Amino acid sequence: MGEDIVEATPERVMAVIQEMRSLRKWPESPDDRIDWVIDGLEGHTSFFGHCLVLGATSDATELAALTGPLVDMGDARWRAHQQFDASLFTDDADTDPTAYDRRSALADVIRALDSDAAVYWPLGSNAVVLVDNSGTAPDTAKAAVFVLPIEWVTAPTQEEKALQAPIVQDFLSGDSDRVRSALWTVVRTRDPKVLMPLVAAVPSIKRETADADLGGMLASNNAHLDHALARVELFRKGVCLCAAYLSHQFYDPAKEEHKRYVRIVGTVPNYRQWEPDRICECADCGKRFQVEQGEYHYTWWKWTELR
Incomplete structure (x- = not known):
């Protein structure tokens, strides 16, 4: 000047x-x-x-x-x-x-x-x-x-901050391998440190993955993605994540018990299947479920809440 x-x-x-x-x-x-x-x-x-x-x-x-x-x-x-x-x-x-x-x-x-x-x-x-x-x-x-x-001149919004989280970056990467890895991380965890950044980022993730082809010969990985985002929505609402068991066939009770998310407290005979049903109790909220295990092209589990 x-x-x-x-x-x-x-x-x-x-x-x-x-x-x-x-x-x-x-x-x-x-x-x-x-x-x-x-x-x-x-x-x-x-x-x-x-x-x-x-x-x-x-x-x-x-x-x-x-x-x-x-x-x-x-x-x-x-x-x-x-x-x-x-x-x-x-x-x-x-x-x-x-x-x-x-x-x-x-x-x-x-x-x-x-x-x-x-x-x-x-x-x-x-x-x-x-x-x-x-x-x-x-x-x-x-x-x-x-x-x-x-x-x-303004502070970053919660969504903008969330977009910097590594797991969010994986979802937004456009790389199907990274997206699949991220969605299974969400399906398998109850850790608030993992889930919290995703709450604000869900709209961006839905936009960026709307046309993604995530493959899956026997079970659609796009359906798994929808379920992962539904879990994030449950977390946002403060609903116990055991509620997610009802809408997905890939929650193995043994693995959930190993992660200390549930306790297997008993079994019930199921003459339609090779394995007896297991009675599982959520370690966080105490709800109980009867879990049927079946076989098709893959092993599946059907969780039913016990009233």
Whole structure:
């Protein structure tokens, strides 16, 4: 920035900001930028958002005469502004990508303008951000306004956080082997640490696997996927996961007992099958089930709740 302030009234700048919100063209790569002119004011668009530099000058008072009314006009048009404290967000290239807070990117931009805070107005899918250090009496007062996707100023949603979990990544990978491995992990566990990230990710998993062909010559793996997601739904509702036994034929009582999910407390003769039915008691809720074991092309188990 040179020693300069845009030659425009606050009203004209506000009109340009409104037009910036309508810009739809984005660079093809993160290293590119698109220059534009709106009503005689020059700005640019990067992967980050749309930027209009307002000035860089040794006369902080003159710059404040432009930015102060802009804040008032923004509050009157969009509701009271919010504060963005850049000091709270310090993640960088060395931060684990799964832990990176994207608000650190905006914080970096604010610090590059020799400021430690900004004001912003959330406006649906985007936000108007004003960075202005003229109030701190610096050697060079700087100000710029950005129109950004709202994600740059807001905390990640629960679904976005969930999408970083390794098991969720497996479900979303598009790799049928990884999806099958993930679904059987869900079918075989009651561990909240495994299931909790999946709760918020179910909508994304359903979208990404809607057309997946997971194979399965004798029993459809797509049906197993549906059952795995149904288990996640039971977990979300706080329903004991023994309820899942009723709708799936592949819960082996011996394996469930080995994992200490049930106790086999007795047997009942079943003259239709080679094996007697087993009476199982859920280790978590105490419900009892009579489990029939049968053979077709594979071994199956039918769980019936005892009232």
